[in-house]
Amino acid sequence: MIEGILIGLNTALSLKNILMVVMGCFFGTIIGMLPGLGPMTAIALMIPITYGFDPATGLILMAGVYYGAVFGGSTSSILINAPGIPGTVATSFDGYPMAQQGKAGKALAIAAYSSFAGGTIAAIFLLFAAPSLSKVSLAFRSPDYFALMVLGLTAVAAFSSKGQFLKAMMMAVLGLMLASVGQDTLSDIPRFVFNNMNLSDGISFVLVVMATFAMSEALMIILKGTDPSSAAKAISLKELGSIKLDKEETKKTLKTIPRSSIIGFIVGVLPGAGSTIASFLAYGMERNFVSKEEKEKFGKGSVHGLAAPETANNAACSGSFVPLLTLGIPGSGTTAVMLGALLGFGIQPGPRLYMTNPEIFWSVIMSMYIGMVILLILNLPLIPYIARILAVPRTFLIPMILFFSVTGIYLMSFNTFDIFLMIGIAVVATGLRLYKFPMPPLILAFVLGGLMEENLRRSLLISDGSFNFLWDRPLTAIILVFTILIVSWQAYSSLKTK
Amino acid sequence: MKISSVKIISLLFFVLSAFYLYTAHQIQVFSFDENAPFNAKTFPIYLGYAGMFLAALKILLPEKSIEEVNHNVLDYKKVIYLVIIMIFYGLTILRVGFFLSTSIFLLLSYYFLGERRWILMLIFSFPFVALFMFLLHGALNIYLRDPLLKYLGIIG
Numbered sequence: 035m036i037e038g039i040l041i042g043l044n045t046a047l048s049l050k051n052i053l054m055v056v057m058g059c060f061f062g063t064i065i066g067m068l069p070g071l072g073p074m075t076a077i078a079l080m081i082p083i084t085y086g087f088d089p090a091t092g093l094i095l096m097a098g099v100y101y102g103a104v105f106g107g108s109t110s111s112i113l114i115n116a117p118g119i120p121g122t123v124a125t126s127f128d129g130y131p132m133a134q135q136g137k138a139g140k141a142l143a144i145a146a147y148s149s150f151a152g153g154t155i156a157a158i159f160l161l162f163a164a165p166s167l168s169k170v171s172l173a174f175r176s177p178d179y180f181a182l183m184v185l186g187l188t189a190v191a192a193f194s195s196k197g198q199f200l201k202a203m204m205m206a207v208l209g210l211m212l213a214s215v216g217q218d219t220l221s222d223i224p225r226f227v228f229n230n231m232n233l234s235d236g237i238s239f240v241l242v243v244m245a246t247f248a249m250s251e252a253l254m255i256i257l258k259g260t261d262p263s264s265a266a267k268a269i270s271l272k273e274l275g276s277i278k279l280d281k282e283e284t285k286k287t288l289k290t291i292p293r294s295s296i297i298g299f300i301v302g303v304l305p306g307a308g309s310t311i312a313s314f315l316a317y318g319m320e321r322n323f324v325s326k327e328e329k330e331k332f333g334k335g336s337v338h339g340l341a342a343p344e345t346a347n348n349a350a351c352s353g354s355f356v357p358l359l360t361l362g363i364p365g366s367g368t369t370a371v372m373l374g375a376l377l378g379f380g381i382q383p384g385p386r387l388y389m390t391n392p393e394i395f396w397s398v399i400m401s402m403y404i405g406m407v408i409l410l411i412l413n414l415p416l417i418p419y420i421a422r423i424l425a426v427p428r429t430f431l432i433p434m435i436l437f438f439s440v441t442g443i444y445l446m447s448f449n450t451f452d453i454f455l456m457i458g459i460a461v462v463a464t465g466l467r468l469y470k471f472p473m474p475p476l477i478l479a480f481v482l483g484g485l486m487e488e489n490l491r492r493s494l495l496i497s498d499g500s501f502n503f504l505w506d507r508p509l510t511a512i513i514l515v516f517t518i519l520i521v522s523w524q525a526y527s528s529l530k531t532k
Numbered sequence: 533m534k535i536s537s538v539k540i541i542s543l544l545f546f547v548l549s550a551f552y553l554y555t556a557h558q559i560q561v562f563s564f565d566e567n568a569p570f571n572a573k574t575f576p577i578y579l580g581y582a583g584m585f586l587a588a589l590k591i592l593l594p595e596k597s598i599e600e601v602n603h604n605v606l607d608y609k610k611v612i613y614l615v616i617i618m619i620f621y622g623l624t625i626l627r628v629g630f631f632l633s634t635s636i637f638l639l640l641s642y643y644f645l646g647e648r649r650w651i652l653m654l655i656f657s658f659p660f661v662a663l664f665m666f667l668l669h670g671a672l673n674i675y676l677r678d679p680l681l682k683y684l685g686i687i688g
Contacts, residue, residue, distance in 0.1 A: 086674075200590045201538070204545055207583045211552055214579065218572035225559050225572060226552075256610050256645070430656060433641035436618065437634065441664075444625060445674060453622035461615060468601050469538050487575040499569030528596075 038165070038388075042396025045090050046404055054087070054095040055401055059408045062102020067110045068431075073103035074474070075251050077371045078243040079435070081378075082442035089379040090394045094401040096372050097355075101153060101402075104309060104351055105409050108145045108344055113138055121309030121347040124317045128332065128339035135335055139275040143414060144287055144337060145344045147279075148294075150410045152345030155295040156302070156352035157402040163303075164399065167360040168388040174361070176492035177503040181513040183486045186363050188517050189304070191475045192524050199524040202475045205466075209476035212237055213483025220491070232451040239374040240446060241456050242480050244439045246473045249460035252435040254467060261428050277414060283337050286328075290320055290341040298346030302353020309347035309354075316346030352402060358383055359395060364481065367474030374481045537600065539591055546587035553580025613644040629678030635661045 045051060058080070065076035076099045084092030107122035112129035125145060132141035174182070191202035215226045216236025227233040255261075279287070294316040301312035320342035321332050332339045354369050362384030364370040376383055381391060388395050426434075443452050463473060497503040505511045556576035565571040621637040638657040647653055668674040669687065681687045 200586060200593075204542070204583070204586045204590065207549070207579060207586060208545070210579050211549075211576075211583065214576050221562065221565065221572050223559060223561060223572040225576060226555055253611050253614065256614060257606050257608070259605070259607050427647070429642055429645040429647035430652075432614075432645060433638050434656075436614065436641065437638060440618065440621060440637075441634070445668070445676075448626075448677065450622050450626055453625070454619065457615060457618050457622070464611070466541070468606075469541060471541070490575060491570045494570040494574075495568075497569075 038392055038396045039161075039400065041392050042398075042400035045393045045397035046094065046400035050087075051091055051094050051397065051401065052404060054091055055098040055405050056408055058095045058098020058100075059102040059105070059405055059412055062099035062104075063106035063109075063409070063412055064102075065099075066103030066106025072107070073100050073368050074243070074371055074477070075247045075435075076100075076103045077368060077375075078240075078247045079438050079442065081240045081243065081371070081375050082445055084375060085378065085446070089376065089381050089391070090397045092375060092379060093372065093394060093398050096375060097398055097401060098405050098408075100351055100368055100372075101348065101405050101409055102412075104347055105146075105149055105412075108149065108347075109142065112141045112145060112340075121313055121350070122343070123310070124313040124343035125340065125347075127317065127343075128334070128336045131333070131335035132340065136275050137335070139277040140279060140283065141335075141340060143277040143279055144283065144340050146410055146414050147287060148291060148341040148344035149348040150406050151291045152295045152298055153348035153352055153406045153409075154403060155292070156299040156349035157399060157406070159295075159299045160352050160355060160402070161399055163356055164359050164395070165388060167356060168385045170360075172385045174385070174509070175507065176489040176496070177507055177510040178513065179361075179363075180486060180489040180493055181504070181510045181517070182361065182363055183482050183489065185513050185517045185520075186357075187475065187479055187482065188520050190367065190478050191472075192520050198470055198472065199528065201471045205471055205473065206475040206479040209479025210483045210486070212242060212476075213480045214487070219484060219488065230451075232449060232455075237455065238443070238446065238452065239378060239481065241443050241452055242459060243371055243374065243477060244443055245456045245459035246463040246476060248435055248439045249456065250463040250467060250473075252432045252439075253460060253464040255428060256432060257464065257468070286337040287341045290338050291345050293323065294320065294342045294345035295349045298349025299353040301346070302350030303356045309350040312346040312350035312353075313343035316342040348406075355398065359387060359398070360385060362387070362485070364478060367477050370474070370478040370481045374477075377481070536595060538595070542587045542590040546584055546591065549580050549583030549587055552583065553577065556580050610644060614641060617641055617644065626677060627679075629680040629682075630676045631661055631665060631678055632680055634664075 046055075061080070062073065062076050065079075066073065077096050080096060080099050084095055087095070104121055108125045108129070111122040111126035112133050115126050115130040129141045129145060132138070187206045188203075191206050192199055213236075215233055217224055217234055224234055297316045297319060298309075298312040301315060302309070317339060320338050321329055324332075324336075324338050328336065328338060354364075354366050358364050358369045358373060362373070362382060364373045373383060381387070381394065439456070440453055443456050444450075446452075467473065493503040494500075497506070503510065504514060553576075556573050556579070559573040559576065561571045561573060617637060617640045620640075621633055624633040624636075635657045638661065639653055642653045642656070665676060665678075669676050676687075678687060
């Protein structure tokens with residue numbers, strides 16, 4: 035492990051990679067602060083740029099964007115009660131009341147320290163958990179992988195949309211359908227290409243991500259007439275107050291951080307859960323841990339109430355890298371985008387990544403520490419300045435997002451068919467989002483489609499066409515039991531509400 | 533009887549899945565693969581059935597509350613304008629070249645979104661695209677087809 039850490043440090047501490055972390059954190063913070071534009075949009079816009087770098091640098095850049103977006107989201111939650119991303123909704127419960135009491139600077143400082151500590155502690159967990167889990171996951175066979183992918187898709191569908199399980203599952207199937215367009219990987223037989231040469235290589239992953247996130251997000255903002263930059267304008271005008279914490283506040287923050295880090299990390303590792311659930315869970319748990327007197331302060335500007343979700347959502351971000359790096363199966367929509375980008379580099383994350391590409395495996399983990407330090411430097415003193423950059427009117431912001439989306443895909447293929455296909459998918463995605471059809475399951479399914487078919491193919495060929503492989507191995511059966519439990523729980527909760 | 537929009541979308545998804553299933557059955561596999569436990573059309577066939585099953589459930593199961601979108605408050609006009617401008621951009625990018633088509637795309641997008649500060653609009657279109665092209669073409673050595681600039685002798 036020491037050797038791996040040194041390899042990681044060597045890669046992560048190169049000038050280029052440090053620059054990438056800084057750029058990623060900065061860009062991510064900006065996008066994360068804009069309500070409606072989350073980490074997936076930020077990463078989607080970054081993908082065409084990452085293809086110009088080596089895989090390690092590309093992944094480091096994307097990881098920086100991810101943390102930055104989660105960090106940035108907390109700023110708009112605290113200052114104007116408009117969470118940039120769902121993972122920072124719980125931050126606003128106590129962060130915004132603190133800001134209203136004239137302690138905006140302190141609230142930002144608590145959020146920054148908690149995020150830093152949560153992310154760093156979770157990165158330490160990841161450092162130990164990932165190699166051990168990689169070794170365990172070597173025991174996984176095709177049926178287990180297939181079952182794990184079914185579990186991942188079901189879990190993401192269950193968690194990504196409250197009460198919209200069927201809609202989310204439909205989106206997952208749509209994602210798998212889109213992934214099946216193009217030549218079959220084994221036999222090269224064209225499927226669903228309708229004699230169109232442009233479709234023979236399949237639909238580009240970047241195209242689907244750009245269309246369903248960046249472009250449809252921009253169209254949604256126009257459609258609803260919202261102005262995401264209004265948040266930034268409010269921030270720059272606001273009096274922040276002191277950012278220094280007193281002894282009591284420091285003590286409270288320090289008490290909350292360890293337990294929320296553990297909760298955040300564990301929830302982050304679970305497929306489908308992610309930072310939103312982690313932050314809510316940590317907030318609720320923290321309320322049970324504190325004294326009765328402190329409990330009363332929750333929702334009115336409690337230090338514990340602010341530190342808990344902020345620690346947990348960053349810890350969950352680090353945790354979500356565990357299934358991606360060890361099993362090659364993303365646990366969230368954001369890590370699914372990263373998996374897609376890695377596959378684009380020709381790298382298959384999974385248990386063997388640890389051995390075949392140690393520089394990628396370790397440099398990503400090491401860059402997390404560097405990223406956390408950079409975010410701490412960025413978030414505290416620079417927030418008012420970042421906010422000023424952000425006060426770009428939407429009349430300029432939206433065309434820029436559309437320009438980067440179209441140019442990004444054009445530069446990858448130099449094919450206008452891809453531009454039209456992207457516009458078409460973006461229009462359909464905008465319509466679907468209007469009726470609350472979630473997009474993360476579609477992206478996850480699109481990324482996993484090829485792998486899922488491959489593992490099902492192997493499993494069925496080994497078992498000579500019989501579906502006995504689903505319960506032949508105890509591991510496969512256990513994973514499928516979890517899947518059935520999730521589906522049953524969804525069915526039960528929907529019947530209960532009726 | 534009023535049918536909710538979500539049910540209509542689900543019905544469309546059902547039709548799409550049925551069409552997908554039909555097309556999956558039409559996939560020509562090699563003759564030696566026809567009776568194999570798994571061939572190029574196996575997975576798509578499962579997907580087609582899964583899509584139809586889920587869509588049917590969504591159509592048949594009663595809804596907790598009918599989610600309707602208030603279309604009167606949505607700005608469809610601007611979205612349609614933007615989509616048309618993007619299509620126009622896609623049509624011209626290869627023929628006219630990156631510089632002119634992108635600059636016009638940005639300029640038109642700013643205008644249709646309600647921006648009227650012409651100096652800013654011009655700065656963030658032509659000079660902005662020129663700088664972007666310089667970064668791509670000059671610094672990163674990424675080829676950008678531009679017949680117009682080539683004709684003018686600006687790029688090689």
